[in-house]
Amino acid sequence: MTQMRVAVIGGGIVGLSVARELLQRRPGAEVVVYEKEDEVAAHQTGRNSGVVHAxxxxxPGGLKATLCRRGVGLLHEFAQDKGVTYDECGKIVVAKDQLERERLQNIFERAVANGVPDVRLIGPDEITEIEPHAVGVAALHSPHTAIVDFKGIAKALAEDVTAGDGHLRLGTEVTSIEEARTGAGREAVIIRSRSAAGGSPEQIDIFDQxxxxxxxxxxxxxxxSGDSAFPKIVPFYGDYFMLSPEKAAQVRGLIYPVPDPRFPFLGVHITRRYDGEVMLGPNAFLSLGRELYRRAGLSPKDVFDVVRTPGFWKFAAKNVPAAxxxxxxxxxxxxxxxxxNQYMPGIDPSEVTRGPRGVRAQAMYADGSLVDDFVITGSSRLVHVRNAPSPAATSALAIAEHIVSEALSR
Structure with missing residues (x-):
């Protein structure tokens, strides 16, 4: 029997989880992971806040909720098995006024319906017992919300892939994908790739899926590969600031605002990292490059791709307050x-320094609406994960189960 050959394109936490899942489901298959960077987790996986969302x-009942809850358990078990830092530091979502208190009740009801363990509503006195320097009229407390080293998780996944006889092709950029029949009449998928560093000829490989x-x-x-133009990725950057060690010592876990339905993104929150540092952020602003992490310059190709998209201008017109x-x-x-400072007063600008920047792959439909759920397109042999939204890193191992089941069932 001919050995099954499968390629996974993308060396982030989702792609690596998919490759690992494939090797577990199809022992003996040849699994190849293509990643254009020289290391795994170079983009969204290695540049997020490190929060394990509860x-x-x-x-309730939706795919995101289901995969998130399963993903938390799988991630915790994997981190413990691999010795990757995982800390259930807890989280409070703080309401500043009565209106936010009402929104908080809705979040609480969703959390309970989703099976988030030990979540509860608390008052001002309990807020300060949990986070002595936080203030609010009420809060939701999720004691098992955690932080983790996602880059460490990705490296451990990559080690599992290679230990399972999978192959990592780092520094290799895929330039095109095409479904075709080979000379022997076999249905297959042809991948064309090249060295991301340049200087080498194009390489052609044939895979079953x-x-x-x-x-x-x-x-x-x-x-x-001829797939639809939408949903299209519109990149939004998020900047972080780092608290001074003295101020960071005042933060025990995660302190979040109540989401405002007027805004498409959450806004600035306070996040303790797995390494003990504390971040403020992120904000969310249109990025001038999909992979632009410095605070100067632009990618003309990426900017043109956004400005020529009618849906983006519709989105912008509807979100002036957020802008x-x-x-x-x-x-x-x-x-x-x-x-x-609205929910942790007393932070002076002199007590923060500029931290890292991440770029979020925000998928957008042609009408300018943001995509908030998973989008998987393609055919029986070619599966595109067009959108794996937050909490994708938290849910990665569960997402892999879902994607691989979807792919193999085709």
């Missing part, structure tokens, strides 16, 4: 810090 916000998990480049890669808020946080360190 499943507070998601529609291909699964793309390309994150920030997911729409472009799908388009090379104003995010513009102010992008331009002013003081305004950024003041966002956090």
């Amino acid at each position: 499943g507070l916000y998601y529609e 291909v699964i793309t998990c390309a994150g920030l480049q997911s729409d472009r890669l799908a388009r090379t 104003v808020r995010e513009t102010r946080t992008a331009l002013s360190k003081k305004v950024f810090v003041d966002e956090a």
Whole structure:
């Protein structure tokens, strides 16, 4: 019997989880992971806040809620098995006024319906017992919300892939994917790739099945195989500021605001990291490059891709208040810090320093609406993960189960 050959494109946490799942489901299969960077987890996986989301916000019974809850358990077990830092530091979602208290009740009801363990509503006195420097009229407490080293998780996944006789092709950029018949009349998927460093000829490989998990480049890669232009990736950057060690010592876990339905993104929150540092952020502002992490320059290709998309302008017109808020946080360190001061007063701009930047692959439909759920397209032999939204890192191992089941059932 001919050995099954499967390619996974993308060396982030989702792609690596998919490759590992394939090797477990199909022993003896040849699994190849393509990653254009020289290391795994170079983009969204290695540049997020490190929060393991408990499943507070998601529609009960929906795919995001289901995969998040299963993903938390799988991630915790995997981290313990691999010796990767995982800390159930807990989280409070703080309501500043009566209106936010009412929204908090809705979040609480969703969390209970989703099976989030030991979640409860608390008052001002209990807020300060949990986070002595936080203030609010009420809060939701999720004691098992955790933080983890996601880059460490990705490296451990990569080790599992290679230990299972999978292959990692780092520094290899896929340029096109095409379904075709070989000379022997065999249905297959042809991948063309090249060294990301340049200087080497194009390489052609033939696979029985291909699964793309390309994150920030997911729409472009799908388009090379003739897939739909939408959903399209519109990149939004998120900046973080780091608290001074003295101020960071005042934070025990995670302190979040109540989501405001007027805004498409959550806004600035306070996050303890697995390494003990504490971050403020992120904000969310249109990025001038899909993989632009420095605070200068732009990618003309990426900017043109956004401005020629009618849906983006529809989105912008509907979200003027959000644009104003995010513009102010992008331009002013003081305004950024003041966002956090609403529920943890006393942070002075002099007590924070600029931290890392991440870029979020925000999928958008042609009408300008944001995609908030999983989008998987393609055919029986070619599966595109067009959108794996937050909490994708938390849910990665469960997402892999779902994607691999979907791919193999085709």
